[in-house]
Amino acid sequence: xxxxxPPVQSKLGQIIDVIVLVVLSVGALFVPLWLGLAGSAKLPVxxxxxxxxxxxxxxxxxxxWNKLGFADAASAHDIITARYDYSFSWMALxxxxxxxxxxxxxxxxxxxxxxxxxxxxKFGEK
Amino acid sequence: xxxxxxxxxxxHGQSMGLLRVLGPAHVWALGVGIVLVxxxxxxxxxVGKGGAYAALIACWFAGVxxxxxxxxxxxxxxxxxxxxxxYTQAKHIIGPLMAFNVGLYLVFxxxxxxxxxxxxxxxxxxxxxxxxxxxxxxxxRPFIVLxxxxxxxxxxxxxxxxxxxxxxxxxxxxxxIIVMFLxxxxxxxxxxxxxxxxxxxxxxxxxxWLGILAAMHFGLWYYLGIEGTTQAAEEVRSPARSLPxxxxxxxxxxxxxxxLTWYVCSGLLPWEYxxxxxxxxxxxxxxxxxxxxxxxxxxxxxxxTLFATLASANGCINDASRAWFSMGRDHYxxxxxxxxxxxxxxxxxxxIFLVPIALIFALGAPLxxxxxxxxxxxxxxxxxxxxxxxxxxxKWPLDTIKRGYEHPLHPLPAISLMALCSVTYFxxxxxxxxxxxxxxxxxxxxxxxxxxxRYRFVKRADQFxxxxxxxxxx
Numbered sequence: 001x002x003x004x005x006p007p008v009q010s011k012l013g014q015i016i017d018v019i020v021l022v023v024l025s026v027g028a029l030f031v032p033l034w035l036g037l038a039g040s041a042k043l044p045v046x047x048x049x050x051x052x053x054x055x056x057x058x059x060x061x062x063x064x065w066n067k068l069g070f071a072d073a074a075s076a077h078d079i080i081t082a083r084y085d086y087s088f089s090w091m092a093l094x095x096x097x098x099x100x101x102x103x104x105x106x107x108x109x110x111x112x113x114x115x116x117x118x119x120x121x122k123f124g125e126k
Numbered sequence: 127x128x129x130x131x132x133x134x135x136x137x138h139g140q141s142m143g144l145l146r147v148l149g150p151a152h153v154w155a156l157g158v159g160i161v162l163v164x165x166x167x168x169x170x171x172x173v174g175k176g177g178a179y180a181a182l183i184a185c186w187f188a189g190v191x192x193x194x195x196x197x198x199x200x201x202x203x204x205x206x207x208x209x210x211x212x213y214t215q216a217k218h219i220i221g222p223l224m225a226f227n228v229g230l231y232l233v234f235x236x237x238x239x240x241x242x243x244x245x246x247x248x249x250x251x252x253x254x255x256x257x258x259x260x261x262x263x264x265x266x267r268p269f270i271v272l273x274x275x276x277x278x279x280x281x282x283x284x285x286x287x288x289x290x291x292x293x294x295x296x297x298x299x300x301x302x303i304i305v306m307f308l309x310x311x312x313x314x315x316x317x318x319x320x321x322x323x324x325x326x327x328x329x330x331x332x333x334x335w336l337g338i339l340a341a342m343h344f345g346l347w348y349y350l351g352i353e354g355t356t357q358a359a360e361e362v363r364s365p366a367r368s369l370p371x372x373x374x375x376x377x378x379x380x381x382x383x384x385x386l387t388w389y390v391c392s393g394l395l396p397w398e399y400x401x402x403x404x405x406x407x408x409x410x411x412x413x414x415x416x417x418x419x420x421x422x423x424x425x426x427x428x429x430x431t432l433f434a435t436l437a438s439a440n441g442c443i444n445d446a447s448r449a450w451f452s453m454g455r456d457h458y459x460x461x462x463x464x465x466x467x468x469x470x471x472x473x474x475x476x477x478i479f480l481v482p483i484a485l486i487f488a489l490g491a492p493l494x495x496x497x498x499x500x501x502x503x504x505x506x507x508x509x510x511x512x513x514x515x516x517x518x519x520x521k522w523p524l525d526t527i528k529r530g531y532e533h534p535l536h537p538l539p540a541i542s543l544m545a546l547c548s549v550t551y552f553x554x555x556x557x558x559x560x561x562x563x564x565x566x567x568x569x570x571x572x573x574x575x576x577x578x579x580r581y582r583f584v585k586r587a588d589q590f591x592x593x594x595x596x597x598x599x600x
Contacts, residue, residue: 004586006457014460017580021459021572022483025234028568029491029499032560042174042557060323061396067417068399079406080398084175084557086336096555099566104509106570110577111221116600118222121587123596 003121044078055080145471147286148362153355153372155293158379160351160441162299163434165387167246168497170410172344174401176337178325178392183338184345185388187546189381192349194543195508196377197533198515200370203356204530206592210452211356212507218592219518226458226576227569231507232449237480238500239351240442241487243435244270249408250431270488278481281443284470285361292440295433300383302430306411307386310418319393329397342553347497348384350504352376357445366530390414404493443477450476457584498558502565509547512540521597
């Protein structure tokens with residue numbers, strides 16, 4: 001197999017490549033945050049006039065809350081009642097499965113195509 | 127340009143290698159040093175996702191997952207003694223695009239972990255300032271910036287000093303967990319553990335069995351980063367012996383530390399407080415020490431938390447820069463990053479370049495999002511490992527390459543690892559699905575960018591540097 005000679009990349013091209021990668025990676029985290037779509041849907045479930053009992057706390061738990069600086073139930077209300085919402089649609093789950101499997105299948109297939117070129121050039125054609 | 131690249135390669139040491147100065151203890155320190163902070167912060171989000179019992183079950187299942195990771199990694203890396211770790215493995219076993227992705231998994235997992243460490247360090251300084259009488263709270267940002275820049279400087283100056291520093295502070299942080307356990311458990315201490323009362327009623331499994339699955343998401347945080355030991359492959363004196371030894375000793379250390387941490391924290395803190403790593407227990411061992419009634423434990427665990435965050439951030443800078451450097455050396459990224467410092471023999475340009483990236487995330491994103499970003503990159507890397515292992519054994523059976531270590535019961539660890547990864551994807555999906563899709567979307571876009579654009583600048587045969595025979599089937 002003929003040896004592949006890669007083109008020489010200009011300095012500007014190298015800088016642009018790095019900028020593209022940085023913008024994409026920063027965007028992957030911050031865009032969902034900016035759009036308010038990031039997870040952690042953990043929200044307090046309000047309880048009217050909360051008491052330690054109504055928040056489901058026994059004596060030992062109350063003693064520990066007090067040691068942590070929460071003198072009454074109202075001050076600990078938001079932390080105690082915050083819950084994740086685990087309801088989900090099967091469609092969303094199916095989309096996630098397809099995206100993950102599709103990603104790995106795409107990567108392995110494209111990698112294999114590139115890998116065969118590497119092996120052919122390194123060890124010669126069979 | 128060709129001329130300037132040549133100049134870079136020769137005058138800045140592209141032709142010279144990294145220094146081989148590390149022993150098994152340094153490998154242990156690198157792995158445990160990166161991960162031990164997972165016991166000091168972050169793991170407790172698993173309590174928030176499923177309750178304390180769920181976090182314990184997640185701790186053990188994640189322990190099984192990482193034991194598979196350590197075994198698989200030890201076998202492959204005992205034959206691939208080059209910087210870049212799993213990146214270099216992927217390049218030789220699966221192909222360039224997979225390697226590019228694995229390199230990015232490593233860089234982002236470690237850089238996000240580094241950012242998480244810096245956020246925790248800022249919180250700790252603020253808390254200590256409050257405890258010593260400062261009112262109104264501190265601006266945490268200067269401490270975050272200074273910590274990252276100091277550790278980057280240490281990494282810039284040399285790997286031996288960096289990892290010796292890690293060895294010392296990691297040992298102190300690990301000892302602090304042992305002391306905390308002995309001081310608060312009925313074994314030697316006052317026996318003030320309150321598991322029975324703190325985990326009764328609705329507190330036992332607040333989300334039911336679904337919570338156990340969901341807790342696997344942050345269960346990974348107990349151990350995330352142990353696979354980073356392989357990044358030192360090119361700087362270890364005897365890779366075939368030191369890497370498996372250091373990695374397997376590391377995972378055993380972490381299994382002990384994770385279980386003790388869970389025991390101490392869930393026995394002292396209400397699960398709602400423990401599980402809230404933003405408004406509640408940002409540093410749970412430190413919080414547990416605060417209500418133990420012992421000032422000595424407060425200071426010890428404060429120092430332990432500080433050292434664990436520094437050791438982790440230090441190891442993360444070391445590993446992320448090696449992965450970035452390796453990709454630059456292979457022209458997967460601009461070759462400018464593939465330079466070795468002419469005096470210190472470190473990948474100095476990669477180290478410097480990643481500093482502002484870490485700062486962007488440390489200063490601009492909440493802790494749970496940063497941790498999730500890191501976990502997702504790690505999880506994608508663990509999904510790659512069983513595929514990598516099966517292909518490795520298929521392309522080079524045991525009789526074709528001498529391994530420094532052969533992991534037992536193949537393919538059982540690989541299959542177990544894949545199954546546990548699938549469960550963890552579902553766990554992340556519960557509560558953080560958008561983040562997961564955004565992350566995969568990012569990797570799909572950069573994969574296409576690499577395959578159709580960047581790969582044209584990469585020499586083909588030069589990527590295969592191991593003295594291995596031709597792979598079977600090719």
